[in-house]
Amino acid sequence: MRLQKNPGAVGRFARALRFASWLQNLPNKLTPPPFRLVQLGSSFWQSRALYVAARLDLASRLGDETLSAAEIAARVSADTDAVYRLLRMLAAMGIFEEASPRHFRNNRISSYLRTDHPQNVRAMILMHNSDVMSRPWYEQLEPGVREGSVPFELAHDEDLFGYMDRHPDFDARFSEAMDSVEALTGDSFATDFDWGQFDRIIDVGGSRGGKAVSLLKRHPRLNALVVDRAQVIEGAHAYWQGKVDASLLERLRFEAGDALEGIPAADSAKDIYFLSAVLHGFGNDEATRVLANLAAAIGSTGARAVLMEMVMPDSGADLPTASFDMQMFMGTRGRERTRAEWQRLFERSGLQLEEVVSLRSFPKLLVLRSA
Numbered sequence: 001m002r003l004q005k006n007p008g009a010v011g012r013f014a015r016a017l018r019f020a021s022w023l024q025n026l027p028n029k030l031t032p033p034p035f036r037l038v039q040l041g042s043s044f045w046q047s048r049a050l051y052v053a054a055r056l057d058l059a060s061r062l063g064d065e066t067l068s069a070a071e072i073a074a075r076v077s078a079d080t081d082a083v084y085r086l087l088r089m090l091a092a093m094g095i096f097e098e099a100s101p102r103h104f105r106n107n108r109i110s111s112y113l114r115t116d117h118p119q120n121v122r123a124m125i126l127m128h129n130s131d132v133m134s135r136p137w138y139e140q141l142e143p144g145v146r147e148g149s150v151p152f153e154l155a156h157d158e159d160l161f162g163y164m165d166r167h168p169d170f171d172a173r174f175s176e177a178m179d180s181v182e183a184l185t186g187d188s189f190a191t192d193f194d195w196g197q198f199d200r201i202i203d204v205g206g207s208r209g210g211k212a213v214s215l216l217k218r219h220p221r222l223n224a225l226v227v228d229r230a231q232v233i234e235g236a237h238a239y240w241q242g243k244v245d246a247s248l249l250e251r252l253r254f255e256a257g258d259a260l261e262g263i264p265a266a267d268s269a270k271d272i273y274f275l276s277a278v279l280h281g282f283g284n285d286e287a288t289r290v291l292a293n294l295a296a297a298i299g300s301t302g303a304r305a306v307l308m309e310m311v312m313p314d315s316g317a318d319l320p321t322a323s324f325d326m327q328m329f330m331g332t333r334g335r336e337r338t339r340a341e342w343q344r345l346f347e348r349s350g351l352q353l354e355e356v357v358s359l360r361s362f363p364k365l366l367v368l369r370s371a
Contacts, residue, residue: 003194004357013360021318051129059113066105123176152331160331178207188360199270205278208236223251230256259290269302276308283333291349305368310336
């Protein structure tokens, strides 16, 4: 069965993405090389300015108003001149707008930092730029590259998931950031794949169930089971109270679990497992273990599984894809994989790649069945 939907729109998106990649490389062609290198070498100034703006929650404090730097500073209990200079830099970057001298307002980009925006990415900015995630980049990237070690583990003396288990505040921030991934990837995972052929989604590593809820809204016949670590899904059902219809919540269940230890069994061929950006965080041995557990859970039921993951090209990767891969190197033993690398994992695990579904987004959907 074919599960790809909207092939024309997906094809147009792919062409637009290639054009965007070409545009992104224009500064390398037009800017003198010494200046370009210095520009890139100091780009962390921009990320830190953005991080502080998110920490101060400037976008939410501005809301729909145009305010002076003094008024904004008073709202966030900060120094007027410093707030002005910070916002001036951000406005020069295209984040916020200086509407008149020393007066600022939100623009199309900064509005996605507002906590009242349904697709805000503030938690993602705060998580990636936190000391926890920044220290490995600043302090341990070179040793990690020289030794082939994980910079996060060098910086914190434990792996990322172990750190989250011991630091509930960071764990909560991480989960909140993962809930905002849809703002980055869009909802094409829900629209460019034919979920209507199934009765139940088993969302493994689904955090508080944001993607499952998106699918349930579009498909009234679907039910969903979200599986994640106990501390992640604790209170997840209550989180959706008042945010979605009670009838939808009746179709949504949560279960604590660890994909490395086992995955809930499928009931029939109308079940489909969904793992969104889960396996890129694992090394090959752990990823194979999860996939083998997935194959065992499918058994002889005829159920399918779909992985939403990057598929790296064999060469000539674009900047977003290569950057995601370096983030995996920094924080985990995982990686973004080529199709051939994915194929080897599937063969080791007793699974077969049935279809690659393209999306109007960076990742693809890899549809699997038992071999």
